Amino acid sequence: MLTIASLGVSYEGLRALVDVSLEVGAGEFVTIVGPNGAGKTTLLKAISGTVPSETGRITYLAQDLGARRPSERAALGIAHVPEGRRVFPSLTVMENLELGSYRRAARAGRKGALDEVLALFPILRERHRQLAGSLSGGEQQMLALGRGLMAQPDLLLLDEPSQGLGPRIVEQIFETIDRIRRERRLTILLVEQRVVEALELCDRGYVLETGRVVLAGRREALLADARVQRAYLGA
Amino acid sequence: MALAELVQYVATGLLVGGVYALMSIGLALIFGVMRVVNFAQGDFMMLGMYLTYFYAISGSVDPLLGALLTIPPFFVLGWIVHRGLLARVTGGGDPQRQMDAQLILTLGLSLVITNATTMILTPTPLGIRTGYATQAFALGPVLLNQARSYAFAMALVLAAAVYVFLTRTDLGKALRASADDPEAASYQGIDVRAMHGLAFGIGIALVAAAGGLLATYYPIEPTVAGNFIVLMFVAVVLGGLGSIPGAFVGGLVIGLVQSLTLLVLPFQLQNTGVFIVFLLVLYFRPQGLFGRRARTV
Numbered sequence: 017m018l019t020i021a022s023l024g025v026s027y028e029g030l031r032a033l034v035d036v037s038l039e040v041g042a043g044e045f046v047t048i049v050g051p052n053g054a055g056k057t058t059l060l061k062a063i064s065g066t067v068p069s070e071t072g073r074i075t076y077l078a079q080d081l082g083a084r085r086p087s088e089r090a091a092l093g094i095a096h097v098p099e100g101r102r103v104f105p106s107l108t109v110m111e112n113l114e115l116g117s118y119r120r121a122a123r124a125g126r127k128g129a130l131d132e133v134l135a136l137f138p139i140l141r142e143r144h145r146q147l148a149g150s151l152s153g154g155e156q157q158m159l160a161l162g163r164g165l166m167a168q169p170d171l172l173l174l175d176e177p178s179q180g181l182g183p184r185i186v187e188q189i190f191e192t193i194d195r196i197r198r199e200r201r202l203t204i205l206l207v208e209q210r211v212v213e214a215l216e217l218c219d220r221g222y223v224l225e226t227g228r229v230v231l232a233g234r235r236e237a238l239l240a241d242a243r244v245q246r247a248y249l250g251a
Numbered sequence: 252m253a254l255a256e257l258v259q260y261v262a263t264g265l266l267v268g269g270v271y272a273l274m275s276i277g278l279a280l281i282f283g284v285m286r287v288v289n290f291a292q293g294d295f296m297m298l299g300m301y302l303t304y305f306y307a308i309s310g311s312v313d314p315l316l317g318a319l320l321t322i323p324p325f326f327v328l329g330w331i332v333h334r335g336l337l338a339r340v341t342g343g344g345d346p347q348r349q350m351d352a353q354l355i356l357t358l359g360l361s362l363v364i365t366n367a368t369t370m371i372l373t374p375t376p377l378g379i380r381t382g383y384a385t386q387a388f389a390l391g392p393v394l395l396n397q398a399r400s401y402a403f404a405m406a407l408v409l410a411a412a413v414y415v416f417l418t419r420t421d422l423g424k425a426l427r428a429s430a431d432d433p434e435a436a437s438y439q440g441i442d443v444r445a446m447h448g449l450a451f452g453i454g455i456a457l458v459a460a461a462g463g464l465l466a467t468y469y470p471i472e473p474t475v476a477g478n479f480i481v482l483m484f485v486a487v488v489l490g491g492l493g494s495i496p497g498a499f500v501g502g503l504v505i506g507l508v509q510s511l512t513l514l515v516l517p518f519q520l521q522n523t524g525v526f527i528v529f530l531l532v533l534y535f536r537p538q539g540l541f542g543r544r545a546r547t548v
Contacts, residue, residue: 066434090440102435104428111424118425119440167439 017042017203018063018171023072025055025062032058034227036072040171045197045204047218049211049248055227056207057099060173063205064096065089076171091119095169099176099207101160105149109140112148112159116166125168133162136192154185161189165196172196174206178213186210190217211248215239255392260510262393268506269403270464273410274479275486275498277457280413283430283493284450285341290357292458292483293476294364299325299459300466300475301372307379314379315401318463322456329455333448336360342433342444361476368473376470384468402464409460410499413453417495426450430493458483482509482522485529491542500540504528 018040025033032055040046048056061067063074065086074081081089090096095116104112113133117126134141137158143151148159157177164172174193178186190213197204197217208214215221221238223231231241238244278292299321306317340352383397417423429436429446437443469475486505490497505525512524532540 064438066437085442085444086434086437087440087442090438096438098435098438102432102438104431104435106431107424107427111427114421115424115428115436115439115441118421123421163439 017044017077018205019073019075020059020063021073021075023059023062023074024070025058025067026070027058027067032067032227033062036224036227036229038222038229038232040203040205042203043201044220045206045218047206047208047214047221048224049208049214049221050224052209053226054224056224057175059224060096060098060175060205060207063089063173064094090167091121093119093121093167093170094173095164095167095171096173097160097164097175097177099179101153101156103148103151103156103159103163105147107148108145109148109151109159110144112163113140113144113166116163117168119167122166122168126166129166129168133165136165136196137162154181154189157181157185157189158192161192170203172202172204174204176207176209178208178210186213193217211244215244257514259393260514261507262390262395263399264507264510265503266395266399266403266506267510268503269406270461270502271479271482271486271506272499272502273406273461273464274458275483275490275502276410276413276495277454277461278483279487279490279493279495279498280426280450280457281454282487283495284426285337285447287337287341287353287451288357289451289454290354290480291360291364292454293480294361294368295325295329295455296458296462296465296479297368297471297473297476298364299462300469300471301368301377302459303463303466304377304379304471314381314463314467315405318402318405318460318466321459321463325459326452326456329452330448332360332455333451337451338444338447341447361480365473365476372473374473376472378470379466381467396468398467402467405464406461409457413457413495422449482525485525489529489532489539491539494539494541497539497541504540 020036020038023033023036036059048059050056058067062069065081065084076092076094104115113130114126117123117129122129139155140159140162143155148156151159161177177189177193181189193204194217196202206214206218215235215238218235220234222229223244231238231243233241274296278289281287281289302321302324303314303317306312306320307314312320336356340349340356381398383401386397387394388397388400417427425436425441426446426449428439429441429443433443482505486501487498489504490499490501508524508528509521512521516523
């Protein structure tokens with residue numbers, strides 16, 4: 017579904033990604049883990065088009081994304097739930113959700129998607145008239161996720177959904193992601209610093225360090241890998 | 252001072268303030284969505300006055316209708332100015348350098364429009380004659396000039412239409428989202444560059460329409476922008492930078508303060524009160540009357 021071939025990105029003069037190649041098949045749940053500053057967020061932004069790629073090729077559903085603007089990529093069914101949640105603070109919770117299905121292909125299914133999202137996150141129903149900026153961090157993350165789901169995407173990009181949240185909320189968010197994935201067979205590319213949780217959820221994973229893919233494999237293989245255990249699992 | 256006199260000044264101030272409010276909404280929308288300070292806003296207002304004048308002269312179109320008819324051409328003009336000029340210095344790149352380029356661009360645009368208009372249309376002030384400009388509605392002892400009353404009502408209707416557009420339509424919500432967070436907006440499939448064009452088009456169309464309404468009671472000349480651009484900026488800052496409801500209230504307050512200043516100061520000093528209130532607000536509430544910390548439309 018998504019193929020990235022030897023992608024190179026420079027960001028503010030630094031080489032953020034070097035020769036990164038990866039693949040996400042339809043219906044797959046792929047995780048990219050790695051330390052802070054490894055280039056994980058840059059990778060997702062390159063897929064969405066908010067960071068320009070210098071070399072390499074990003075292909076989505078047999079189309080080269082290279083020349084497409086970010087809004088066009090979203091219109092193709094790529095929903096990006098960005099790092100730091102980035103809800104629209106001066107809009108209400110409901111307006112945030114409505115804008116999730118702004119892309120033309122999602123408008124017809126807006127009502128159904130809204131019912132599903134509100135069933136998934138009942139707190140958003142309670143808060144639907146509140147300004148998104150007044151929500152707590154956990155609620156904003158649910159809103160950001162809900163907004164992403166409103167797009168009824170084919171590919172969901174999740175950037176650090178656990179960032180800055182308490183353990184109980186993190187658990188809830190991961191559970192929800194797992195549920196969405198099982199119920200809808202949605203294709204997901206997740207970027208996480210919480211290596212254990214992320215690897216346990218996924219089908220396959222990549223380890224990104226200083227802009228390069230240093231390791232790739234299926235969940236069991238990665239969890240069992242000595243280097244991963246040493247570096248991330250504290251074994 | 253008699254109470255009736257005070258009420259008279261308040262009413263006059265609010266009537267004028269309604270038109271200021273409409274002008275300021277346009278400026279606030281452009282700033283809120285694009286982060287561009289448009290120094291040429293007053294000049295587009297002036298062009299709107301002239302277009303309304305030509306509608307009246309060549310087609311004997313009533314200026315109240317003429318003001319409405321300035322909206323489509325000025326929307327297109329705004330869109331073109333954005334595409335051809337502003338889009339080169341917005342959206343990406345070093346913010347500080349972009350800001351400099353934007354200021355020079357809109358200031359330059361203002362100079363070019365003022366001087367080209369002076370060359371082509373001569374500096375002689377023009378006026379539109381209407382039956383109602385010299386009539387007044389009498390509410391007891393209070394007299395409301397008819398031209399100003401109609402202009403006020405139309406300004407209110409247009410401002411309400413903008414509000415409904417921004418809060419009830421997908422496109423309006425997308426505009427506000429682009430003001431809040433352009434990057435996150437693009438992740439929803441919102442074409443932020445198109446939103447900038449839309450915001451500039453609407454902002455220019457609103458100020459042109461406000462100019463048309465103003466032309467029912469105010470002389471039209473190429474340099475008229477100077478008398479209003481400062482008031483618009485004060486209204487926008489007063490209301491909280493970029494806030495549409497704030498700019499609306501800011502415009503009303505300025506009309507009111509201008510009018511009430513005349514109770515104590517001569518006509519030539521009517522803007523003194525405006526600036527005193529402005530300084531007080533900046534001192535006690537620097538985020539503006541409606542300002543929140545977050546950028547909003």
